Amino acid sequence: MKLYYTTNSPFARKVLMAAIERKLNGSIERIILSPWAEGNPVAEVNPAGKVPTLVTDDGLALYDSPVICEYLDSFGSQPRLFPPNGAMRWLALRQNALADAMLDAMIARRLESRRPDGERSKGWMERQLTSVNRCLGAMESEAEKLSGAVTIGQIAIFCALAHLDFRFADEPWKPQHPKLAKWFKDFSARDSAQSTIPHD
Ligand SMILES: N[C@@H](CCC(=O)N[C@@H](CS)C(=O)NCC(=O)O)C(=O)O
Known part of the structure; x- marks a missing residue:
């Protein structure tokens, strides 16, 4: 592959x-x-x-x-990241979708902020920021659902939060989202997280 x-x-x-x-x-x-x-x-x-x-x-x-x-996830012998069926599957898929939506908003905001003077839309950037903040709020309110065996939902949420730290380090999200911050810190210790730290 x-x-x-x-x-x-x-x-x-x-x-x-x-x-x-x-x-x-x-x-x-x-x-x-x-x-x-x-x-x-x-x-x-x-x-x-x-x-x-x-x-x-x-x-x-x-x-x-x-x-x-x-x-x-369809081959190999390790535990599956996509629960096969039932409530756990829909939770994991929804967490993945929430994380991807937050990333789409973050990336749209950053790209807009880099457009030349006069082409930038403040309203558009604010709309993306509002979306990011709503996603963060939803993640915090469901932080206890991030426990248990690793799923694609957990990995996606981890990557989205890490991208906030990577691209928006001057806009700290952790103080207002303490449960999420605690989970994020613990998840950061995984080998898969440590060996994929982003860089330009
Ligand atoms: N929904 C896609 C998003 C992928 C995406 O937006 N990738 C960005 C890099 S982070 C990209 O390749 N952008 C290039 C472009 O938009 O032309 C996924 O989940 O893979």
Whole structure:
């Protein structure tokens, strides 16, 4: 399998952490690129031109991160990250969706903030910030549901919170979300987290 990714993408980090948790890391050839660079190869296999994208040994290109993670969950002998059915499955999928939504808002806000003077929309940036804050509030109110065996929901929420620290370090979220902060600290000690710390 080949994984196209960047070392600063929280969605790619989610895939890498899932691979490490499932002990599949050694089966993945890593191809680091910038999805923003002209002519980069990811657009040849993923029409959206985004990372992460995984090309399986059969030559099938898979995207986006939840699909890749579920693919990695479909083989190997380690405990599954996607609960097979019932309430635990829907909780894990919803946690993953909440984390991805928070990331989409964070990334939209940052991209907007980097547009040239005169092209930036303050209202749009505020809308994204409101969304991030609502997602954080929902995570805090359900922090006790982050306990138990590791799931894709936990990994996704970890990557989203870590991305806040990475890109918005001057906007601390921990003081107002103490239960989430405690869970985040504990989860940060996992090998999969320690070996995927983001960098530009
Ligand atoms: N929903 C996608 C989001 C992937 C995504 O937004 N990737 C960003 C990097 S963090 C990207 O490749 N952006 C390039 C672009 O938008 O052209 C997933 O879960 O994989």
